[in-house]
Amino acid sequence: MDPGVPAPSGSPSGASAGAAAELAELLRRSARGDRDAFASLYDAMAARVHGLAVRVVRDPAQAEEVTQEAFLEIWRTASRFDADRGSAVSWVLTIAHRKAVDRVRSAEAASRRESTYHQQNQSIDHDSTADAAQASLEARRVRAALTQLTDVQREAIELAYFGGYTHTEVAALLDLPVGTAKTRIRDGLIRLRDTIGVGR
Structure with a gap:
């Protein structure tokens, strides 16, 4: 059964109208x-977005990736937010939920393809080869974009999104205040987005 979609409208529970x-x-x-506004939004919503992702995908490492993808989408499509149609929290969490569900469905589809392949016992692996080629292209784009980050940004991003560490763990590993680690991760995400050219 699919997890419930976040409430589409209204003020977030426990949050004041001012917030x-x-x-x-x-x-x-x-x-x-x-x-700066995006940085503040990230700080305010990252924990809730990550918590939602964990509940849907059930895997901490994948939840970190979903969180990254959600915030990249939020940065890219923020102009679509309409306060007359619902709260900012609801809009952000709806994007996060959609990204998480997409990740679950993608994993399920991959599992079904693999199962079908083995059941049919075919020797031709055209689909899996194409998928691998596409994944390799995407990986090269990300690796190239990572080289454009500063050393401190790259180190923080690699720990958070490739090492699977939480922001608190990244801060501990790098011997930094949690706020500084979050800033490096957030700035790295923005720079990655601009380098890869999401939405262009």
């Missing part, structure tokens, strides 16, 4: 390319 309005303003500023 909801502040998040909405951060999204509007992010839509105009304000990186």
Whole structure:
């Protein structure tokens, strides 16, 4: 059974109207390319987005990847947010939920393809070869983009999204305050997005 979709409208539980309005303003500023606003939005919502991703995909490492993908999508599409149609929290969590469900469905589809392949016992592996080639191309793009980061940004990103460590663990490994580790990860994400050219 698919996990429940976050409530589409209304103020987030436990949050004041003022906090909801502040998040909405951060999204509007992010839509105009304000990186400081996006940084504040990330700090305010990262834990909730990651928590939702963990509940859906059931795997901490994949949940970190889903969190990254969700925030890249939020940065890219912030201009689509409409406060008249729902709260900022709901909009952000809906994107995160969709990314998480897409990840689960992709994994299930891959599992079905593999099962079908083995059942049919065919020697031709065209589909898997194409998939591997596409994955290799994407991996090369990401590796090339990583070289454009500063050393400290790259180190933090690699630990968080390839090593599977939480922000707190990254901070401990790098002997940094948690806030500094979050900033490096967030700035690295923005720079990766700009280098890869998401949405262009």
